[in-house]
Each structure stands twice: as structure tokens, then as C-alpha cells.
Amino acid sequence: MTRFALAATCCALALSACSDPAASSSNANSSETMTTQSTNADTIATGDEAALRARLALAERVVPNLDQLIARQLVVDSARACPVDDGVTIPLADLPEDATDPAANGALAEDYLGNIVSEPCVFQLPSGLAFRIRTASDDGASPMRGDMVTVNYRGQLLNGEEFDSSWTRGEPATFPSDRLIAGWVEALPLMRVGERWELFIHPDLAYGMRGTPGGPIGPNMALVFELELLDLPG
Template identity: 35%
Template sequence: MRNRTRGLLLVASLMLAGPVLAASSGGIVEQPPVQQGQGVGPDGNVGPVGPASSPSVVVPYIGPAGITVYPVKLSGNTAKPGPNSKVKVNYRGWLQDGTEFDSSYARGNPAVFNLNQTIPCWQQGLQSVPVGSKVKLVCPPDTAYGNNQVGQIPPGSTLTFEVDLLEIMD
């Protein structure tokens, strides 16, 4: 019985460490991180979750058209881009099968975009992000490139981006 309990504890601890291990190896975080502060409780209300001394889970923001914004690292900054802002970002983008199709990290140079000239997912998602934060955006096809083939991105693709909002340039 004692060995069986140890085995179950080991399996449970490995399962819990999985997302942390993936994040530390440079991968995207598949689940929202645990942070101090506010969260959404089981009743759906926003507020402290659990005892005051325990951390709460930062839940993803679900935006228009099914865009999901997962906080990876939140800054204390209050500045957020507007719809016509020029932003400086580091980012990488993946297809659903895990194929990376673009990365400013790989090029070693942050990218600068006018937000109103990006895909709708970025336009909507990044307006909810404070400067200095890193988020994961999950973009349904209608908020990405729809039924168009763009480079190695097939038509109808759901895209995932990890975006580090470095600066608002205007």
C-alpha cells in the first residue's frame, strides 16, 4: 500500500509540473499561470480565491469572436495600446500541430506594427494587455486569416501566438 501511494504521488506531481516544465523549456504555457491577487471563484464572481494567504489562478480573458488571452507574465504598468497604436513586440506563432511559422525571437529583432494593420485577434487581444506583459493569444480562424492560405499557414487555421508587449511607440 505504501509503495502504491508513493507511485500515485509521483504521478500527480509530474502531472502538476508538466506545464511548468514546458514553460521553462521555452514552450508556450498551456494553462494560465498561478499568481497572487484576484481570480474567478467557483461561483463565477471575481475576488480572492481560497484563503487570503493562498495564490489565486489568473483566468484567461475570452474576447470577441472567441479570442482567448492567457496571461503568461503581467506587468504592473497601466498603459495599454489603443486601436491605432504602433507597438513594439517580440512574438512567436504556432499552428495547431505545433509548427512554428514565425518568430521575432528567432530573427533576434523585435517587430514594430501598427495595431490596426494586424489580424483582428491581435487588434482585439493586445488592447487588453499592459506594456511589459507577455500573453498567449489563441486566434480562431475568423480572427486570423480565415479561409486564406498565407505562407505556410493553411486556410481555416486556428493560430497561437506568444506575444511580449515591449512598448507603445506613439
């Protein structure tokens, strides 16, 4: 997908967001302007980039950081097109001798995540979230931020130690997609129902310097999750 085709899609979505109750409210005149200036697919198809740029400028006022949204979607599109061999496994690393030391955990996280992007079909979003799409879907629905989602997941430390798993419990989990660690909140709206991703999550996008006091996740630890989006129970 070309950048302009993707931009047109983002533009259309941005403009349609004006009618979403969750989007920022606007007055009636603004709504009429959005309707009048909505993306015309025929115009875009003729290669009228000037018209598209005007619509993108409008979309930028509706959805800040549109360029970042486009860049993120391009990364996801590339990941979906990357075939992952069944023999590819998640790399492991030895934890520091003192797993409660935030400095040691942080150093390991930076080293691990710096190297993970060289692994087959691992991509990184502008936020620093690294991921690999194990199972891609061509037409599954994607959740909006805040939608209820039903997932299977497995969380592990960098040494492969599992600390939580719906598969182990034998039952998927359902929860709001925006009340989770930042890495999940970013990943879920990019996923499609039926997809299975591996997430390589920086401490800043996980549990940060706090970790899980009294639990298995030390301060400043990077984490790995396998995440399968099963349904949008809505």
C-alpha cells in the same frame, strides 16, 4: 473590481474620448454637455448608483456596446489575477492529413478552441478570442487602437510548428496596432507594456478561409501566438 467601479472608469474614458481627434466629432454644445456631466468620483464613491446609471446611459451614446467593453475588461482583470505555473505548456494537436482542406482545419479549430478554455488560466473574450496572461503588469501603459507598438512574438500552428518569430530573428517588430489580424487588433489594446500573453486564435480572427496562399498557414486554420508588448514608440 466591482462592475460599477469598472463601469465608472469606462464611463470616464468614454466621455473623455469626445475630445480625442480620433473620436467621432461633436459640436460645441455637445462638448459642454460632456464636460458638465463628466463622472464625479465623490458621487460614485458614496454608492449613488442612480447617478452612475445616468452617466452610463450618456456613455452608451458616446461609445456603443459599453456593456461589451465592460465584460471584456472584467475577463482581462480575472486573467491578470490568475497565477500561471511555469510548468504549464501550450497544448498541441495533430494537423489533418490534408492541411489544405478547410473543412478539416475548421473542425480541428473548433475542437481545439472548445477544449482550450478548460486549460489553466485560459480565458475567452466575447469575440471568441482565447488567451492566457503569462506575465502580467500592474502599471504598464496600454496602446490605443492604431498606436505604434513594439513587440516580440512567436506564431505556431496547432501542432507546435513555428511559422514566424521575432525571437528567432533576434529583433523585435514595430508596426501599427490596427493593421494586423483581428485577434491581435483586439488583444493589443487590452495588454500593458511588459506583459506576455498567449493567444489562441479562431480562423475568423486570423487568416480565415484564405490562409496564406503559398505559405505555411492553410485555409481555415486556428493559430497560437505568444505576444510580448515591449514598448509604445509613438
